[in-house]
Amino acid sequence: MATQKLYAGAKLREMRTRFGLTQKDFAAKLGVSLPYLNQMENNNRPVSTTVVLALAQEFGMDVTELSTGDSERLVSDMREALADPVFADATPPLADLRLAASNAPALARAFLALHRSYRQTHERLASLDEALGREDARLEASPWEEVRDFFHYCDNYIDAVDRAAENFANQGTGPGRIGETAQSVLERMGITIELSDIAPLRQFDAEAGLLRLSTRASPETRLFQTLLQVALLRQDKLLEATLDFARFRSDEARAIAKIGLANYFAGAALMPYGAFLEAAQTHRHDLEVLGARFGASIEQVAHRLSTLQRPGAKGIPFFFARVDQAGTITKRHSATRLQFARFGGACPLWNVHRAFETPGRFLRQLAETPDGVRYVNLARDVSKPGGSFGAPVRRYAIALGCEVRHADALVYADTLDVTNAEAFEPIGISCRICERKTCHQRSVPPLERRLSIDANRRGVLPYEVN
Structure with missing residues (x-):
């Protein structure tokens, strides 16, 4: 089988610029000629094995980044x-x-x-x-879409914030004691935590030095909201510096992103990178075990697994999504080759839609996308009660998955026949760019295919895809 050539001109230019090197100096460190480097940076030649090794040795680069991103x-x-x-x-x-x-x-x-x-x-x-x-x-x-794209193109991993959260967690007295650490930090700042029967999950009064948390929320949610408040108060300079770097186009987008970064800090402090990665590998990514270990919800654990993309210490590349009952993707991130629809609903053949029918259960699915990549998918419903009679219950389904080559590292892949090609269900991204010809759930024709219409013949679809 022929080896696929690696073209990574943009990555090479990005690295050279980051280190402030001229093409001549960069070529010397990589052990290639200046014209050869110029050709690689312009994707006229593939990146050679010699260059890949030099990138790892001279710059400590995780060479898997060359083929991803x-x-x-x-x-x-x-x-x-x-x-x-x-x-x-x-x-x-x-x-x-x-x-x-x-x-x-x-x-x-x-x-x-x-x-x-x-x-x-x-x-x-x-x-x-x-x-x-x-x-x-x-x-x-839309400011919301702008912020979503910011996290999407950062691989949902913000190194400075993640490391700051990990350092904060390591100040504690041991695993599972992050809540005590957060409370101690707030107390030293003159802030009192009060549990109250209030509708908002969190309400902070800066003048009174009072942080009120809702008793209607779960313990995991209250802990997360406490850590979020710590991020806003203790990590403000770091958050603002990150926002300056992002250069959002509107104040609304910047404000939304700041809350997003604070949420990121809270999740990373609750599940610090090194300890969480080790536990995930030890317990084969069992969401329930990890949730109990770190005092986190199933959704929080699934989302955290999708952020383990630290250079030099990467976890399994997961995709993560949250879908509402209308099929709209409200959260999305993919460190895999599977990409979510930005301008439409998710593929109806994806098992995440069936999670609403089986509350409280994990659904497993072997799936194959049109590009031939196979995945192990996991889905589960997530209900968030309003906390009182008559209060609306928010219902979502979450999805987590990775390429089938990582199946041995997943407890959820046990008993699944990953060697049987017939066991993989065909899924896509969205109908307009899915090239499958016979999908019984297709809503619109594929964009890049011609159609045949025969008034005297009707199959699953009122047309045939050529």
Whole structure:
């Protein structure tokens, strides 16, 4: 079998810039000629084995980063954007998208930002009551989507915040004592924690020095909210510096991102990187065991597993998503090659949708995407009661999965026949960019295929995909 050539020009340029090296100096450290480096940086030549070894030895680089990162996500995101009917007559081939993602990632992101602006403009025009009824109506990118993309393209791993949280956790008296550490820190700041029968999960009064936590919330949620408040008070400079680096386009996006970073700190402090990674590997990623070990909820554990992407100490690359009852993905992250739909619902064949039918149970699924990659998928419903009679219950389903090559490290893969090709269900990303011809759940035709319509013949679909 022929070895796939590795092209990583953008990664090489990024590394050279990060170390402040000229092409000449960088070439010398890698042991190659200047023209050869120039060709690699422009993806005219693949990265050689000699260069890969030099990157690891000279710069301590995790060489797996060369074949992962933004490129695959950018290709997937562009394909989804180009599935918009507005591009029906001008769809570039997949090879061109890969070249753009590898050689001009900034241009690719600019295209995605432009398409988001177009979609939002179209949506506002379709909702005249909103556009005409508000004086402050603006046609700009959604702050929420901007923040979501920030975490998405950081691989959902923020190194400085993660390490700060781990250092904070290590100040404690031992495993499972992070709550005592957080309470002690707040007390030294003159802040009192009070449990109250209130609707908000957390309410902080800076003037009174009072942090009120709702007794209606679970103990795991109250602990998480305590750590979140610690992040906002003790790590403000770090959070603000990270926000400065991100350069958000609006104050709203910056404010949302700050809460996101505080949430990140809370999760990383509750489940510190080194200890959590070791426990995950020891217990074969059993969510319930890890939840009990670190005092975290199933959702918190699943989300944390998807962030274990520290260079030099990476965990299994997982994807994580949370889906509401309408099928809308409300949280998403993928460290795998599987990318989620940004401009539509999730594939209906994905087992996450069936989790609502079996509350309190883990559902397992062997699945294969159209690109031939196979996954072990896990899904479970998550209910969040309102805490009082008549209060609305929020219901979600969470999904966690990884490529099948990691099955031996998952307790959930036990008894699954991962060697049987027939055991893998065909799933996709979204119908417009899924090339499967006979899917019985297809809602719209695939963008890049021609259709045949025969009025005298009807199969599963009212057309045939060529």
